[in-house]
Amino acid sequence: MRTTLLVLALALGAALSGVLAYRWLGPTSPAGEPLPALRFTDLQGQPQDLAQWRGRWLLLNFWASWCAPCMDELPHLVEAQSLYGARGLQIVGPALDDPEAVKPLIARFRINYPVLPDYVGGDNAMKQLGNTQAALPYSVLVDPQGRIVETVLGGLDREELLGLLQRHLGP
Amino acid sequence: MNRLPFLLLASLLPALALAGGGLKRPQAEALLGVDEAFALLPPERNGSQLHLEWNIAPGYYLYRHRLAVEWLAPRSAPTTLSLPTGEARTDEHFGAVEVYHGLLAADLPLGPAAGQALHLRVRYQGCAEVGVCYPPQTREFTLPAPRKP
Numbered sequence: 001m002r003t004t005l006l007v008l009a010l011a012l013g014a015a016l017s018g019v020l021a022y023r024w025l026g027p028t029s030p031a032g033e034p035l036p037a038l039r040f041t042d043l044q045g046q047p048q049d050l051a052q053w054r055g056r057w058l059l060l061n062f063w064a065s066w067c068a069p070c071m072d073e074l075p076h077l078v079e080a081q082s083l084y085g086a087r088g089l090q091i092v093g094p095a096l097d098d099p100e101a102v103k104p105l106i107a108r109f110r111i112n113y114p115v116l117p118d119y120v121g122g123d124n125a126m127k128q129l130g131n132t133q134a135a136l137p138y139s140v141l142v143d144p145q146g147r148i149v150e151t152v153l154g155g156l157d158r159e160e161l162l163g164l165l166q167r168h169l170g171p
Numbered sequence: 172m173n174r175l176p177f178l179l180l181a182s183l184l185p186a187l188a189l190a191g192g193g194l195k196r197p198q199a200e201a202l203l204g205v206d207e208a209f210a211l212l213p214p215e216r217n218g219s220q221l222h223l224e225w226n227i228a229p230g231y232y233l234y235r236h237r238l239a240v241e242w243l244a245p246r247s248a249p250t251t252l253s254l255p256t257g258e259a260r261t262d263e264h265f266g267a268v269e270v271y272h273g274l275l276a277a278d279l280p281l282g283p284a285a286g287q288a289l290h291l292r293v294r295y296q297g298c299a300e301v302g303v304c305y306p307p308q309t310r311e312f313t314l315p316a317p318r319k320p
């Protein structure tokens with residue numbers, strides 16, 4: 001019996017160390033860190049500094065016209081901006097694209113938040129924000145004080161996106 | 172008392188704990204680097220053709236419509252790749268597309284450029300089946316003129 005308990009204790013200890021090892025040695029999420037100073041060019045080629053949205057909840061959604069999973073989540077982002085804009089949410093969409101590629105999609109999806117087509121700036125920013133492979137889509141939620149609270153690699157469906165916002169901005 | 176079930180449980184728990192933390196959605200560190208996901212081998216001459224080959228890792232795919240060659244020298248060389256039939260997919264955004272898994276071989280007839288030095292740019296783009304896509308890639312290659320027999 002004592003041996004059994006010892007084995008179980010060792011197993012639980014190993015499981016716990018597995019979880020901790022994953023958390024500490026696994027993905028290097030920037031959650032909790034301040035958002036670095038970032039700027040991207042807008043549709044007119046003018047630089048836009050993310051600091052202009054300090055004081056609001058900022059959801060950075062990195063996307064591109066060549067990324068099908070990115071386009072899957074665009075309707076949900078549009079809905080989220082409508083639902084949560086009055087509660088302090090500002091979605092911003094840096095795109096790894098050129099302006100001419102994203103303009104038809106802004107019209108098709110009726111995107112109601114700033115789209116910033118800046119291939120090089122977006123690529124560099126994603127790597128700074130923990131997305132080492134610069135894979136898309138990638139979303140980063142930043143609180144009104146400019147601190148990163150969550151990062152999400154891969155597409156968000158409607159429930160996941162609204163769940164993320166409800167967790168931080170309330171229902 | 173048979174200890175085997177407990178020992179099995181003990182050996183599995185760490186793996187389950189690791190998997191539980193990593194299977195929720197794509198993790199940047201779990202994704203292959205783009206050159207591992209879509210390994211493009213150096214192009215080789217094959218008679219009057221140029222042979223291109225990608226080794227696409229399991230769980231990843233390349234889009235046929237995103238494969239292209241651009242000639243930097245000689246600029247007039249043909250650019251139509253001879254590609255195998257890929258897996259047909261219907262994409263909500265891109266319509267009917269073909270994707271490639273595993274080994275992908277493509278040939279490019281060189282025409283009058285066959286005897287010349289070549290400088291080309293290869294473009295490709297693909298995704299991981301877990302639901303993320305890699306940015307379009309560009310690689311440049313230079314091949315000397317073939318030796319005359």
